Amino acid sequence: MTSKLSIKKKLLIYSFLIQIIILAIFSFSLYKALEISTLDKLQATLKVIILDVTDDLLEKKVITDIILDAEKExxxxxxxxxxxxNNTHEKLIQTSNFPKNIEHSxxxxxxxxQNTVTFEEQNNYLVSRIKIDFHNEKVVILEIVTTKDILTSTLENVLYILSFILPIVLIFSLIGGNFLIYKSFLPIENILSQLKEINAKDLSARLKSNKNKDEINQLVEEVNSLLKRLELSFEKISQFSSDASHELKTPLTIIRGEIEIALRRERSNEEYKSVLSSSLNEIIIIEKTINDLLFLAKNEKDILIDNQEDIYFDEIIDESINEVKSFAKLNQIEMNFILEDTIEYRGYSNLLKIALKNVLKNAIQFSHKNSQIIVKxxxxxxxxEISVQDFGIGIEKNEQIKIFEKFYRTDKSRNKNSGGTGLGMSILKKIVDIHKGKINIQSKENIGTTLTISFPIENNF
Structure with missing residues (x-):
């Protein structure tokens, strides 16, 4: 039943039930405490009276001489x-109105x-007794009895007061509980109303923070952090879609055109091979573009699959150079590695090799033939620091910042013909940022470019 109720109603019901239980326990405790307290006072009064009557009795020479007028006294x-x-348990003397239904065992x-006061409850009576030695003549038992009307009256008054007060207390507690729940849930309702205004088309909106350090503000900050991450993810997805559609349109158009031309009439085997070879080259470009885009679209935690390891930079540089040597030879470029220093570094070897190979391939693509590339x-x-110097076409000063943008090419035709996607420098920057490094570019047109990557030695991860 309660599963269909809102949290506010559930809390109100639960708090009301808890208050009923607490009040019931309190009422029962108060009732018993008053009962015990009143009974103790009644017994104390009877004890004083019976001891006083005992003294009066012992002052008499004959038991029957005592005047039983304690009520007036x-x-x-x-x-x-x-x-x-004491022996026969027969009455020696009693007041005229002594209750007939008082029994004794x-x-x-x-x-x-002897000389000890005891109490016994019988029906609506409280009986006090004491055994005394009357002048060594005989032992007698003195009984003083009163009704428990005072106790009953007191408890009835308590029950009347409780029956009047408890409903009022419950009503006010219900109203107060409802008010507290409303005030407590008001910030959450404000958050919900703000969240309803946020949609996938616009994730730039943020929840308003109350600048307090309470749990609601912590929730707002976490939701805002989540919205920020979602916004970045949506932007990356949107950018990926835009970049992919923009960059893949040209090679797909080329492939379609080549195939349509080839199908217009019968072709020789050599012509078919030429079409397939051209299409294959474009497909390779498409594949590389998609892989690079996927790499850039990933979050840092998704990229860092492998654990960090202790590496030596000279080994990373040497392996990267060896992997691009065939590409350099194809472009008639000589590779020279000058090792001045090396260090042991904690990082991601696979990512660092990807970054260095992108730098080296870029340098090869933009170098003049029969020139060299110097790696230090x-x-x-x-x-x-690792510097890669080429002697090529260089980069204009106003374009040096733009080269880290996706699909930006300083020489689009040459880069395209060399199989580039325009994403290598973006990938380089992302990997260097992961390793808390910096990139510096010095370039002059038609003289060459020197790209330097700096990695912090201290506080290495």
Whole structure:
């Protein structure tokens, strides 16, 4: 049943039930406490009276000489007195109005200790007894009885008061609980109303923070952080879709055109091979573009699949150079590696090789034929630097910042013919950022370009 109710209604019901239980326990405890307290006071009063009557009795020479008028003396009503013989348990003297329904057990009376006051409850009466030695003549039992009307009246008044007060307390607690729940859930309702205005088309909106350090503000901050991550993810997806459709349109158009031309009439085997070869080259470009786009679209935690490891930069540089040597030879470029320093570094070897190979391929693509590329590694202050110098077409000063943008090419036709996607420098920057490094470019047109990557030696991860 409660599963269909809102949290506010559930809390209101649960708090109301808890308050009923607490009030019931409180009422029962108060009732019993008053009962015990009133009974204790009644017993204390009877004890004082019975001890006083005992003193009066011992002052008499004959038991029957005592005047049983304790009611008037102590102004306590009703009060009934009786004296019993200890041996026969027969009455010796009693007040005229002594209740007839007061009974006693012979065994109970025999077990009474001398000069000790005891109490017994019978029906609506409280009986106090004491066994005394009357001048060494005989042992008697003095009984003083009163009704429990005071106790009953007190408890009835308590029940009346509780029956009047408890409903009022429950009503006010219900109203107060409802108010507290409303005020507590008001910030959450405001958050919900703000969230309803946020949709996938516009994730730039953020929840308003109350600048407090309470749990609601922590929730707002976490939701805003989630929205920020979602916004970045949607932007990456949107950018990926835009970049992919933009960059894949040209090679797909080329492939379609080549195939349509080839199908217009019968072709020789050589012509078919030429069409297939051209299409294959475009497909390779498409594949590389998609792989690079997927790499750039990933979050850092998705890229860092492998664990960090201790590596030596000279090994990473040497392996990267060896992997691009065939490409350099094809472009008639000589590769030279000058090792001045190396360090042990904690990082991601696969990512660093991807970054270095992208730099080297870029340098090869933009170098003049029969020139060289010089790779150096050295320490400079608190950084370990790797520089790649080419002697090629260079980069205009106003274009040096733009080369890290996706699909940006300083020489689009040459880059395209060389199989580039325009994403290598974007990938380079992402990998260097992961390793907390920096990139510096120095270039002059028709002279060459030197790209330097700096990795911090201290605080290495």
């Amino acid at each position: 102590y102004k306590f009503e009703p009060l009934f007195i009786r004296i019993l013989d 012979d065994q109970y009376l025999n077990n009474l200790e 590694s050295y320490k400079k202050g608190n950084f370990f």
